[in-house]
Amino acid sequence: MLVAKVSNNEQNRKVKNLRLKPCAFDKLSETTLDNQALDFNSTPLAGTSVFLCPFPSSDWGGTPQLLSEQIHPENIKIAILGSELLGLSIAGVDMISDNISKP
Numbered sequence: 001m002l003v004a005k006v007s008n009n010e011q012n013r014k015v016k017n018l019r020l021k022p023c024a025f026d027k028l029s030e031t032t033l034d035n036q037a038l039d040f041n042s043t044p045l046a047g048t049s050v051f052l053c054p055f056p057s058s059d060w061g062g063t064p065q066l067l068s069e070q071i072h073p074e075n076i077k078i079a080i081l082g083s084e085l086l087g088l089s090i091a092g093v094d095m096i097s098d099n100i101s102k103p
Contacts, residue, residue, distance in 0.1 A: 028053060055096075067100050074103035 029052040044050050083091035
């Protein structure tokens with residue numbers, strides 16, 4: 001099974017700070033796979049992205065992207081305001097958006 005191979009890959013376990021977690025065999029991942037015409041025993045074609053969760057997240061196999069040059073100034077203000085409201089002088093703010101270049 002592909003999921004077992006990824007979870008148990010010796011190389012993945014040796015890489016320092018790799019955020020890859022064991023794949024969950026739960027209803028959410030089963031439904032998400034089903035929506036892609038896959039199941040836990042599927043072997044997708046090489047190069048095919050397979051999602052285990054319906055929302056993007058690097059914890060679930062999503063790909064983080066640096067979009068500093070594209071972010072709308074209003075979104076920057078929101079991130080700064082949120083940090084200031086929490087009294088943080090340094091903060092990492094994750095935003096999930098269909099289009100970060102729009103407020």
